[in-house]
Amino acid sequence: MILRRRFQYALLAALTIALGLASRCFSHFLPGWMAKNAGDVLYAVMVYWLLGVFLPRLSPLRRALGTLLFCLGIELLKFVQAPWLVAARHSTAGRLVFGVGFHASNLVCYALGTAMAWGAEWAFARWKTNTR
DSSP states (O other), X not given: OHHHHHHHHHHHXXXXXXXXXXXXXXXXXXOHHHHHHHHXXXXXXHHHHHHHHHOTTSOHHHHHHHHHHHXXXXXXXXXXXXXXXXXXXXXXXXXXXXXXXXXXXXXXXXXXXXXXXXXXXXXXXHHHHHTO
16 A cells, blocks of 8 residues: 555656656746746645655645745755855756755745645545545
């Protein structure tokens, strides 16, 4: 059961990563506000699913709180200018993981993404219960 749940969360994380990368590659097709913020929203969604992969017994509420704390930590890490971190941010992978500058609007995007993932999981669980 846990293995199946981990696989489902991993699949959701992979799909979310693909959507996030697509939102960057095809941002010119999106409205301005969505092009700017879709990646940040999807980043939080991805973190939520990854917590499900690595901590599958964590309740959805605790997973949501963990996602918010992790994303807040990443955002606050942008104030740290350690040489290794600055160098990492200059790579594509480092830029995708750590970002490049603090933006308070990212915190709103992270909250929205967390709420979306938690809500999707809640709705699926409710649907699954009602179809039995």
